[in-house]
Amino acid sequence: STNALNTSGLVGQWSFDGKQTVWTSSTAATTLDTSGQGNTGTLTNMSQSTSPVVGKIGQALTFDGTDDFVNMGNVNSFERTDQFSYGGWVYWTSDVAGGILAKMDASGGTPTYRGYDVILVNSADAVSPNSAKVHMINTWSTNAMAVLTPTNSMSRNVWKHVFVTYDGSSNVSGIKIYINGVSQTLTTQFNALSATIVNTVNLRIGGRYSGVSTVNAPFPGRIDDVRVYNRVLSTAEIADLYTMGTATVNASTNALNTNGLVGQWSLDGKQTVWTSSSAATTLDTSGNNNTGTLTNMSQSTSVTPGKIGQALSFDGSNDYVNIPDAASLRVGSPNFTFAAWIKPGTVSGCGLDSGPNCIVFNKENSYEWAISNTNKISWAIRNTSPGWAWANSGLTALSGEWTHFVITYNGSNIITYKNGGASTNSQAGNGNVDNTTYQNALRIGARNAPGAATSFFPGSIDDARIYNRALSAGEVATLYNAGR
Structure with a gap:
């Protein structure tokens, strides 16, 4: 699920490939961070028999939309003035809203929903049904930014590459969301962020934090090759990440032993x-x-x-x-x-x-x-x-x-x-x-x-x-x- 593309500023990468996802029992596993930062993820409420699946690039993990998530600990904590980028490949299977990547407080926390995320919202969303949504929040919704991609820009039962960049401006104009390598026209829901988004909860793939073993907005479907960068990726770099998952390359092999x-x-x-x-x-x-x-x-x-x-x-x-x-x-x-x-x-x-x-x-x-x-x-x-x-x-x-x-x-x-x-x-x-x-x-x-x-x-x-x-x-x- 990985290659040498776009490693500058890479502070988290979870390919979920077989070599990186190590099961110690039928229900206990960790997945390695291949960025070199050591942000190992712990698979929670997941199963060796059902969770590893064929991915967009190598192996992926499938999330049941109920209680599955991967917990990386209190890492990749960014401030509203920082530049960063994040996202991955998703295969959305149910008409249910679900978090792809989130470092965000639980509802009812102090303050409510502090942090950042990228989620998919379903057909019932009042602003932009079936789209990708990014939150950057101090306190929802009075001190927050929220933007969405166009209606029906996300569809189910197909792989799509969703990636976010943010320039540290504390304004929605500094947020870009790319789907399959293309920057989307965004709808602004809120644009009033003036205080910290830093929290102490764990970074998660497959949903937001709501407790040590529970998850808010659990994702239904597959997720592959999730990445976090401490800089703004260019449009060309994001296109490279997308192309890496669509080009005819051999994820199962390498250049070793080609003689004969x-x-x-x-x-x-x-x-x-x-x-x-x-x-x-x-x-x-x-x-x-x-x-x-x-x-x-x-x-x-x-x-x-x-x-x-x-x-x-x-x-x-x-x-x-x-x-x-x-x-x-x-x-x-x-x-x-x-x-x-x-x-x-x-x-x-x-x-x-x-x-x-x-x-x-x-x-x-x-x-x-x-x-x-x-x-x-x-x-x-x-x-x-x-x-x-x-x-x-x-x-x-x-x-x-x-x-x-x-x-x-x-x-x-x-x-x-x-x-x-x-x-x-x-x-x-x-x-x-x-x-x-x-x-x-x-x-x-x-x-x-x-x-x-x-x-x-x-x-x-x-x-x-x-x-x-x-x-x-x-x-x-x-x-x-x-x-x-």
Whole structure:
């Protein structure tokens, strides 16, 4: 959810990505501040099973509109004479007013509603229905500023980027609200701020403070990549932030280990393009154009938070991604590397350790790797030795946990790596992979068996890669660490 754009003056950033959001139990988690300021957020009234969702950029959090919020503590306290900017991506799901970001006293506090916020107001608002609203308040409403974007500038069930800048003038003319990178024409509700807006309550995402474990104006929907700056961002900088969330970039990968990369399927939202609720393709970001077609998958159930960004969830019944045969995928002359993050579900329906198992990758009669019904990882390649036969790596992938596996072959030795470390029972191999006799399509999540797909993978797969060379142990460790 983050990148190097616009870090000058950045004093708070919460991407909510998997690497930054650490669960210590099914209902307890913290989310890291990637600005470097250490303003860690505590997830409150949220659940590991329901709160992490696919975001606009990587992973987001979904808020139930009842009692969910993220608490950052008493940080990012600005005065009415300070310059600052704040906002993020929102996906509003209900016709209910809700706070995106707020450092504001509770109603009935002393004084009432002191602080600042940005909220969405619903269709019942008397001033500007379905809009974004900013408050800067000493005492509501006698010593306060409040402005709103145009009626119906905010809509539900769509991602929108909402960002606020304030120049410290204590006048509404110094407030700008941007939606999707465009500065909005604002309606003024109040313009009479002449005293402090500083308070001692906690900064919150997903609503305003109303008590230690309660929330005022709880937000209904998803929030992603929230940022706070101690300066006024320019129009161009805000456009950059918006574009970062809309451009075709790969949130699941980085520039590491691109030498010899012939196929890479991050399965992120930017690369996985749905043309209907059940039809999609996923792009190959290696540059070799090995686009995959999602088969028997659904936009509502197959898209899931990944280890790095977005992943795909396979039902173990008939789901797979089909990638047509191409010269770039005929690896193993003699070298190759296969890599992916996998999170198996229930594997009891998979085959024995000796195969056939539930497939992660399969290019039938050339190469494949899979998981067995005892959670063991195995592989097969068609070469001189061991020939087209399953070999058990001795490594396991626990159900319900993300694990990174890499399999390398250099023409004489096959090594399987788990979470950056090599297996102790590496197997000897000999000869090139036979890519001539059979030139079948590559599949992720199923076997390309003659006549029909079989051996379906149950679980999630993320950042799948194929190289035409054997990565070194150091490169494998680097690849693993990129997703930790």
